[in-house]
Amino acid sequence: MHANIEKYDNFLSSLCGPSSSTWTKAQESVLLEPYTYITANPGKKVTEKLVEGFNLWLNVPKDKLAVVKRAAGLFHNASLLVDDIEDDSQLRRGIPVAHKIFGVPQTINTANYVYFLAYQELSALRPKVQRHTCDSSVGPDSRLTNDSPAAEKPYFSKRLISSHDLDFIVIDELMSLHHGQGLDILWRDTLHCPTEDEYVQMVKDKTGGVLRTIMKIMMACATTNTNVDYIPLSNLIGIYYQIRDDYMNLQSDQYTDNKGFAEDLSEGKFSFPIVHGILEQPENQLIMNVLQKRPKTPTLKHHAIEYLRNTTKSFDYTLAVLKKLEQQAREELERLGGNPILTALLDKLHVDA
Template sequence: MDVAKYDNILSALSHPISNWSPERESAVLEPFTYIASNPGKEVRGKLIEAFNRWLNVPKDKLDVIVRVVGLLHNASLLVDDIEDDSQLRRGIPVAHKIYGIPQTINTANYVYFLAYQELASLRPDVRSRSRSSSLSSDSDHTPSPTYGQTDFSERLVLEHNLDLVVNAELLALHRGQGLDILWRDCLCCPTEEEYVDMVKDKTGGLLRIAIKLMMACATTNTKVDYIPLVDLIGIYFQIRDDYMNLQSNQYTEHKGFAEDLSEGKFSFPIVHGIRENPENRQIMNVLQKRPKTPTLKHHTISYLRDTTHSFDYTLAVLRTLERQARAEISRLGGNALLEAILDKLMVGA
C-alpha cells in the first residue's frame, strides 16, 4: 500500500474538487426514481394547472414550483410507506421493500434538500420584488401598506421568505403525520374535529406549498387568498381517499384490500364507526390486530356499512364539502378546470 499519497492531503483538501458523479447521483436516487417513474393520479399537478388559470404564474417559475412539489411529494411517500409498513404503492411493491429501509430513508431526506435547492431559482425574483417595494416606499416617504391592504403575494414575499413558507408547511405536514401515527400506535381514536385538523396539516401541506409559491409569483389576482379553498379541497380529497380505501376495487388493485385496517389507521369512516357506537369495541380490537387476511376486514367493513352506517355518513359529508367547494370556486370567479377535477373526484363518477 502506498501511504505516501497522504503526505500532501491537506493541500488537496484546501482546493476541493467534487468527486460526485452522475453515476453516484443516479445510484443514491434509485428509490426516488423508482416511485417517480410510476406516477399516480397526478391530482396535485392538475390542481396547480387549475389554480394557474387564476394566478398566471410565468412558465419558468411555474416549472420550478411543479418540480419542488413533485420532489417533496414523492419523498414524503417514500417515508410514509415505511411508517405504514405498506406493501404496494400505485400497484407496485413499495420502494423500501426493494431498496431497504436505510437507503430509502436517506434518499427521501436527500430529495427534501434537492427541493430546497430547486427553490433557490425562485429567490432572485423574490428579492427584486422586495427591493423594488422597499425603494418605492423610501422614495415616496409613505408608510408601508398595512397587513390587510397588502397583496397576498407581496405578504408572502415581504414577510415570510419563500424558504420559510415551505418550511412552515413541511412542519405542518410532519405534525399531521405525527398525530396520525400517534393515534394509531397508542390506539387512541380522535374525534372527527381532531381528525379534520390533522388532515388539514398532513394532506393540505404540499398543496398549500404549491399554491402559496404560485401566489408569491402570480401576475394576476394577487389580492385574493385562495388558501381556504385549498384547505377545503385537501380535506375533501383525504376523506374521499379514506372512503375509497375501504370501498373501491380499484384501490384494492393499487394498494391492497382495505389497507387502512392492516395499518391500524383511524380513517374517517373508522372514526365515525367507533364514535357512533363507543360501547362496541369490535373496530378497536380489529385495528389492534392489524389484520393482513380478508376475514376480519370483511367483517369490519360490513359492520361499518350495516351497523353504524359510516359509509353513508362519509358520503353525506363528502357531498357537503363538495357543495361548499363549488360555491367558493364560483365566488372566486369560476374555474372550469377545478370544476372538472371535482367532477372526476365525485365518488361513483
C-alpha cells in the same frame, strides 16, 4: 510500509482552496433509485391538475411555473416514500412499495435527499435584490428585484404572500406536514382514537402541507389576483381528497388493486369512516380490536367493513360529509370567478352513493 502511505504526508494542504465535488452522475442515479422507481409509475396527477387549475387565476410566468411543478413532484413523491415506510404499506399504485425493493435505510435517505432537491429547485424563485446608490428619496420599501416589473413591487400592489417569504413558507408547511403525520402515527401506535375534529385538523396539516406549500409559492409568484386568498379553498380540497381517499380505501375495487384490500385496517389506521364508527358506538370494541390485530387476511376486514356499513352507517355518514365539502368547494369556485380545470377535477373525484 505500504506504497501509498506517502499520499497522506501533506493531506491537509489538499483540503485547502476551492472545494470540487467528486460526486458523479452514476452515484446520483443510484441514490435516486427509490424515487425514480416510484415516479416511473405515475399516480392520478391530482397535484399537477391543482397547479394547472389555480394557475388559471394566478398566471405564474411559465419559467417559474415549471419550477413550481418540478418542486411539487419532488415534495409529493418524497412524502409518499416516507409515508409508505411509516405505514408499512405493501403496494403503491399497484406495484410493491419502494422500501420493499430498495430497503428502508436507502429509501429514507432518498426521500430526505429529494426534499432538499425540491428546496434547491425553489431557490430559482427567490428574489435577488439589486443594489442602489444612496438616495434620500428612495425608501426601504421601494427596492426593486430583478425578477419583478415595477407594477409588481410590494410598495405599489397588495400581495398577500411575498416572494421574499419562500423559505419561511417551505419550512412552516413541511413542519405542518410532519406534525400531522406524527399525530397520525401516534394515534395508530398507541391505539388512541381521535375525535372527528382532531382527525380533520390532522388531515389539514398532513395532506394539506405539500399542497399549501405549492399554493403559497404560486401566490408569491403570481402576476394576477395577487391579493386573493386561495388557501381556504386549497385546504378544503385537501381535506375533501383525504376523506374521499379514506372512503375509497375501504370501498373501492380500484383501490384494492392499487394498494391492497382495505389496507387502512391492516395498517391500524384511524381513517375518517373508522373514527366515525368507533365514536358512534364507543361501547362496542369491535373496530378497536380489529385495528389492534392489524389483519392481513380478508376475513376480519370484511367483518369490520360490514359493521361500519350496516351498524354504525359510517360509509353513509362519510358520503354525506363528502357531499357537503364538494358542494362548498364548487360554490367557492364560482365565487372566485369559475375554474374549468378545478371543476373538472371535482367531477372526476365525485363519489356516487
